[in-house]
Amino acid sequence: MHSARDRLEYEPWLAELEQIADRLKLSQEARSCASELFLMDVPDEDRSKQAVLAASIYAGALIAGEGCTQGAVADAADVSRLAIQTRWKDRLEAAGLEPPRW
Structure with a gap:
């Protein structure tokens, strides 16, 4: 869990996430x-x-078991698929989770 201060500081980014x-x-x-x-x-x-x-977002969708492709997230977030591809595993590992090995 993160503090209310963190959520307040990054509120514009969390709104973008939503x-x-x-x-x-x-x-x-x-x-x-x-x-x-x-x-x-x-x-x-x-x-x-x-x-x-x-x-x-991509990693969160994976954790929740939702079928969401890197391409779909990239389009929705206006980033390249490569930007997601190079970062999502690090997000999971930093959270103490093991990324799937497909």
Whole structure:
């Protein structure tokens, strides 16, 4: 869990996460997982935040068992699929989870 201060500081990014999740029709469980993954290690540089946000959404959808492709998340988040592909496993590992090995 993260502090209220973290949530307040990154509120614009969490609002963006909700908008992307709406476009993808993700469940509350996927949104919650994505928020936690994003907040656990927010990059300092603003230009990296959108890609990390998208990777967190993809990873959160995986955790929740929702079939969401990297391409669909990339389109909804307006990032490249490569931006997600290079970051999502790190999000899971940082949370202490083992990424799938497909």
